[in-house]
Amino acid sequence: MTRPISITKTSQSKLSSVDFDNIPFGKVFSDHMFIADYKDGEWQDLRIVPFGPMEMHPAMMGIHYGQSIFEGMKASKMADGTPVFFRPEMHAKRINRSAERMCMPTFPEDTFVQALHELVGLDANWIPPHEGSALYIRPIMYATDEFIGVKPSNTYRLLIFTGPVGPYYPKPVSLITEQKYVRAVRGGVGEAKAAGNYGGSLLPAKIANSKGYDQVMWLDAHEFKYVQEVGTMNLFFVIDDVVVTPSTNGAILKGITRDSILAILREKGYPVEERMVSIDEIVSAYKAGKLQEAFGAGTAAVIAHVSKIEHDGFLMELPPMEDRKIGPMLKDEINGLRSGRLDDHYGWVVPVKTAEAVAI
Numbered sequence: 001m002t003r004p005i006s007i008t009k010t011s012q013s014k015l016s017s018v019d020f021d022n023i024p025f026g027k028v029f030s031d032h033m034f035i036a037d038y039k040d041g042e043w044q045d046l047r048i049v050p051f052g053p054m055e056m057h058p059a060m061m062g063i064h065y066g067q068s069i070f071e072g073m074k075a076s077k078m079a080d081g082t083p084v085f086f087r088p089e090m091h092a093k094r095i096n097r098s099a100e101r102m103c104m105p106t107f108p109e110d111t112f113v114q115a116l117h118e119l120v121g122l123d124a125n126w127i128p129p130h131e132g133s134a135l136y137i138r139p140i141m142y143a144t145d146e147f148i149g150v151k152p153s154n155t156y157r158l159l160i161f162t163g164p165v166g167p168y169y170p171k172p173v174s175l176i177t178e179q180k181y182v183r184a185v186r187g188g189v190g191e192a193k194a195a196g197n198y199g200g201s202l203l204p205a206k207i208a209n210s211k212g213y214d215q216v217m218w219l220d221a222h223e224f225k226y227v228q229e230v231g232t233m234n235l236f237f238v239i240d241d242v243v244v245t246p247s248t249n250g251a252i253l254k255g256i257t258r259d260s261i262l263a264i265l266r267e268k269g270y271p272v273e274e275r276m277v278s279i280d281e282i283v284s285a286y287k288a289g290k291l292q293e294a295f296g297a298g299t300a301a302v303i304a305h306v307s308k309i310e311h312d313g314f315l316m317e318l319p320p321m322e323d324r325k326i327g328p329m330l331k332d333e334i335n336g337l338r339s340g341r342l343d344d345h346y347g348w349v350v351p352v353k354t355a356e357a358v359a360i
């Protein structure tokens with residue numbers, strides 16, 4: 001069902017002040033944002049307004065008790081200039097799964113996708129043209145009751161705002177396993193993109209940095225034995241020509257990049273296993289010379305190759321980039337679908353309805 005979304009356009013676009021060849025990540029925001037407010041049991045006052053700061057009551061519950069969730073997705077331009085989303089309905093579904101876990105109201109999925117089209121259609125000129133560049137889209141929902149006391153809020157706000165990001169050329173990342181802190185526990189909120197998960201990961205990440213590593217490799221919370229994720233990405237290994245990724249068992253965020261990778265690999269006939277993966281298995285594979293690749297997968301980087309992993313004082317140096325096949329193939333495949341260089345027979349690439357089409 002489409003719902004009326006009122007649009008107030010900015011009188012002063014900031015677009016001309018942006019250098020698309022040199023965009024600092026996460027600091028530049030486009031002209032408009034979408035807002036919807038939940039009160040009296042329904043989402044109301046759906047609107048697109050000029051992007052800018054908002055007033056906040058000091059007792060706003062979302063910042064006290066953690067009813068705050070988000071999404072991260074991208075719109076990009078195909079080589080012929082057509083703006084596209086990548087699997088937008090999957091993000092609509094996932095924000096609702098996060099909402100349910102955090103005792104927040106869901107937002108109608110078709111209206112979420114409609115809001116994406118209208119917002120990004122309006123700011124389509126903000127999508128950088130180069131392959132690998134994108135308009136990053138950040139939906140966020142948080143509790144807005146002005147109240148001190150732990151209970152579910154009665155009111156919420158959903159915001160969607162965007163900002164251009166340059167191509168992400170991460171150098172391979174170095175990892176260290178974490179044996180004191182955990183990211184998520186089965187039964188907890190690790191499957192939700194809940195704000196607190198990221199707050200909790202910062203101290204261990206800082207400790208990993210101080211030891212000279214880029215990111216933490218998270219182990220399970222019960223035995224510190226099974227690998228889960230890396231930083232804020234899902235984790236893949238190539239062991240003896242088999243692609244292995246930890247099964248999502250309640251403590252792992254179900255990444256849309258992860259899901260896309262599994263579909264691509266299965267379709268191409270690569271052997272793939274989704275199962276529990278112990279750190280001991282990784283160490284044994286390494287010692288036997290069978291650990292060929294490791295990489296993280298997520299919307300921001302698509303694929304982040306792992307250069308080395310330290311576990312319990314033992315350092316594993318992975319093969320050089322030129323010996324890796326599967327990670328680079330996957331990155332090329334996903335970027336190729338987004339740019340229109342490869343034919344999208346999956347139905348993942350969704351053209352953005354332009355402002356003119358939306359107005360009809």
Ligand SMILES: *Cc1c(COP(=O)(O)O)cnc(C)c1O
Pocket residue numbers: 072193229231232233234253254255256257258297298299300
């Ligand atoms: C968002 C996220 C991912 C990756 O999900 P994508 O949908 O692929 O971007 C993986 N792990 C965590 C913890 C995340 O927050």
